[in-house]
Every structure is written in C-alpha cells, then in structure tokens.
Amino acid sequence: MRAVTISGSGPSGKLSVSSLNDPNPGPNEIIIEVAAAGVNRADLLQRAGYYPAPAGAPDWPGLEISGSVVRVGRGVSRWRPGDEVVALLEGGGYAEQVCVRETQVLPVPRGIDLVDAAALPEAVCTAWDNLVTVGRLQAGEWVLVQGGSGGIGTIAVQLAAALGARVLTTAGGPERAARCRDLGAEVAIDHRSADVVAAVRAASGGHGADVVLDVLGGGGLADNVRALARGGRLVVIGLQQGRRGELDLGALLAQRGTVAGTTLRSRPAEEKARVVADVLEHVWPLVEQGRVKPVVHARLPFEEAEIAHLLVESGEAFGKVLLIP
Template sequence: MRAVTISATGRSGKLSLSTISDPVPAIGEVLVNVAAAGINHADLLQRAGHYPAPAGAPDWPGLEISGEITRVGPGVSGWRAGDRVVALLDGGGYADQVTVRATQLLPAPRSLDLIDAAALPEAMCTAWDNLVTVGGLRAGEWVLLHGGSGGVGTTAIQIAKALGARVAATAGSPERAAQCADLGADLPIDYREQDFVELVREASGGAGADVVLDVVGAAYLVDNVRALARGGRLVVIGLQRGRRGELDLGTLMAKRATVTGTTLRSRPAEEKAAVVAAVREHVWPMVDDGRVRPVVHARLPLAEAQRAHELLESGEVFGKVLLVP
C-alpha cells in the first residue's frame, strides 16, 4: 500500500509518498480502507521531529481517519467487514489502509459524507474530553476558546453551544472571528486587535470565564489566569507559542482556580477507549441531529501531503484539511 512517510525531520521536514507492506490486524484490531485522513498540528510537530509516535504505532503521521472496515482481527466483536467508521489513531493515518483498536472506532454518521467525517474523531475527542471531563463545563457557564478557527476550536464552539454554554472564541482576523460567530460563538474576538481578557469580563458581567481551553501555551498563561472567573478552570492542550511561562500563584489562589495540561495521543489504550466511548454516548447524538458538524477547509490527494502541511502552517485554514487517498 501507499503511505506518506517522513523523509527528513527538522524545521524543513519533508514528507514522501512511499510503498510499504500492507498492515495486518492484531488481536482486538480491525483493518480499514482509508477514505480520508485528517491533518492536525501534532502531525506538523511529528514531521519536525518534536512529537515521535508512541511505542508500537506506525512512525508516519495521521491521528484520525474515516473509511470502511475490510477485515476484523481476532477477539473483535460488534464490528464487521463493510462497516463505515471513523477512528482515533495512535498514528499512521496518512495511508491507503490502517489497523486500529476496535475500542477506538466510531460508526460514521449516516448524515455526513464519509470523507468529511474524517474531520471528526480527533477534534471531537479532544474537545469533549477537555471541555467536559477535565474542564467540567456546564450549561450557562462562560468558556473562552483560543484557536477558534482551528479543527478543535470549530468543533469546541459547536459542542459548547450544544451543552448550553456561553462561548467566547478568539481568531486572527475580523473575518475569521465572524466565521466563529456563524458557528455559534456568542463573543467572537479578533485577538490581533482586541483584548480578550477585558471583553470576556465585560460579557460575563465582570465574572470572567469559567473554563479556558488554550492551544497557545506560555504566551497566554498570564492573561488566561486573569480571564478566569472564581473557581475557573484553565485547560492547556497546546504549546504553539511557548512551553515555559510565569504563573501568578497569588491570583490563582485568590480565584480558587486550577490549571491543567493534557494530551491525548500518549494516553494508555484504556483511557483512549473511555474517551471514544464518552464521545459516542454524548457527542454522536449532536452530530446526528445537526448541532455539531465537521468544518472542512480543503481536501487534497494523499500525494500532496506536503502541500497540505504547508497550508495548515500558513494560518489561513478555517477548520480542517483532509488527505484523500
């Protein structure tokens, strides 16, 4: 089969289309013909040599796919050849075929095109787990979402609104902020020109955000804590602008607030299975009734993976970029 492998790492890391052996499902796994693979910022980090694959995972990128099961491995029940699925992967999605644990599968929503469904699993698992399981977001609360125009951000806006929360979302231009509003954001913010701390405080009647979901990292740490309400929860899921920052513990204590950092890819299989099961129970009904939908910026052929990465790096993407074998 074909797979997109990393032929050079570093700042100018290169992707190449290679021919490799077909995968074989192990105990508890299925084999899936890939309809499309979603591209994530984690893939860019892996290409640069900063985010190696977990032990036992393929060493080429790809954390989410849609497709059709072609073979079921030993010990798998509840799935069969011909089922249309989406999957959360440990890696290897940039390929014609993948093997994946059955516990990390979800049925492809009947209401969606199978290719576009590839934009769902990574973003939905990340958004649900960090907004609700970690962040404890509830109806009526304010949530501040950084990176509102990204794959996780566009999904998180919709999930938060479906839960009955009030949503502030940052984006890098007035046009992109307006697109966040179209998805349901109550307070779209152009972070280049506007002060998100002051705007969130004003919109919340001076209270601040109950939950902040952050992909930026150190550069926003001080302001994120300032933006929190009493009892607020800051959940850091990305480090796009720095790994080390200064935390005002006095402010944190006065607000009785918490700061949590999380990742998804490196978690044990049983934890990923629990996240996928929660998404199937709570988020899949939102997809079925149209409250949450994938936002796809572009579809590109598998052979153009390098160009797809460059597109995501450009900062011009709203939603997800997909690779289609």
C-alpha cells in the same frame, strides 16, 4: 499500500509518498481502508521531531481517519467488513490502510459524508474530554475557546454551545470571528485588534471564563489566568505560542483557579476507549442532529501533503485540512 512518510526532521523534514506493506490485524484490531485522514498540528510537531509516535505505533503521521472496514482480527465483535467508520489513532493515518483497536472506532454519524467525517474523531474526542471531563463544563457557564477557527476550535465552539454553555472564542480577523459566531459563539474576539482579557470580562459582565480551552501554551498563560472566573479551570491542550510561560501564582490563587494540561495520543488504551465510548453516547447524537458538524477547509491528495501542512502551520485554514489517498 501507499503512505505519506517523513524523511529527516526539523526544518529539513520532508513528506513523500512511499510504498509500504499492508497492515495485518491482531486480536481485537481491525483494518480500515482510508477515505480521508485529518491533518493536525501534532503531525507538524512529529515531523519536526518534537512529538514522536508512541511505542508500537507507525512512525508516519495521522491521528484520525474515516473509511471502510476491510478485515477484522480475532475477537472483534463490534465491526464487520463494509462498515463505514472513523477512528482515533496513535499514528499512521496518512496511509491507504490503517490498523486500529476496535475500541477506538466509531460509526460514521448519519447524515455525514464519509470523507468529511475524518474531521471529527480527534477533534471531537479532544474537545469532549477537555471541556467536560477535565474542565467540568456545565450548562450556563462561560467558556473561552482560544483559537475557535482551528480544527479543534471549530468543534469545541459547536460542542460547548450545544451543551448549553455561553461561548467566547478568539479568531484572527473580523471574517473568521464572524464565522465563529455562525458556529455558535456568543462572542467572537478578534485577537489581532482587541484586548482578549478585557473583552472576556466585558462580555461576561466581569465574571470571566469558568473554563478556558487553550491551544496557545506558554505565550497565552498569563492572559488565560487573568481571564478566569473565580473557581475557573484552565485546560491547556496546545503549544502554539511555546512550551514555557510565566505563571502568576498570586493571580491563580486569588481566582481559586486550576491549571490542567492534557494530551490524548499517549494515553493508555483503556482511557482512549473510555473517551470514545463517551463521545458515542453524548456527542454522536448532537452530530446526527446537526448541532455539531465537521468543518473542512480543504481536501488535498496525498501528493500535496506538504501543502496541507503549510496550510495548517500558516493558520489560514478554517477548520480541518484533509488528505485523500
């Protein structure tokens, strides 16, 4: 099979199409012929040498795919060859075939194009787990989604709105902010020209955000704490503005706030299976109702993987960039 592999790391790391052995399924695993692979910022971190694949996972990038089942291993009961599916991976999605545990696979939702479905699994699992399981978001609460125009942000805005929350989000520029409002944000703040904390306070009548879903990391820490409501929950899922920041404990204590940080890739298989099962039960119906949709900025062939990474790194993409074998 062909796969997009990494040679070198850091600024000199290059992506190229290589020929590799086809995978074979082990017990409770399936082989999927890939229709498309989602590109995530985690892939850029892996390429730079900051986010290595977990033990036993392929060492080339790709955390989510869509495609068709071609083979199943011993003990597989949920899937059969020909099923159209999406999958949450530990790595290796930039390939013509992937091997994955059956518990990390979901059916392609009714009404969703097979290629575009690759924009869903990582983003939906991340958004659901961090908004609801970690952030304990409730209908009627205010939620601030930092980076509402990104691959995860576009899903998080839609999901939070579908769950009945009042959604605030940030985006770079008036056009992207307007598109976030079209996705369901009650208020979209242009972070290039507005004071985000002041805008959150004004929109919520001084209440603040009950939940902040943050992709900024260290650079956004101070403002995110200032934006919290009393009893607010800050959930950090990204490090776009650095790994380190200064936490004002006095401000956190005054708001009786909490800060949580999570990743999905390195979790035990049982936890990932739980997240996938929750998504199937609670989010897939919203997708099939059209209330949560994949947002795809570009579809590029494997040979243009470098361009795909540049699009994601630049922040120009609105939604997901997909790689097509």
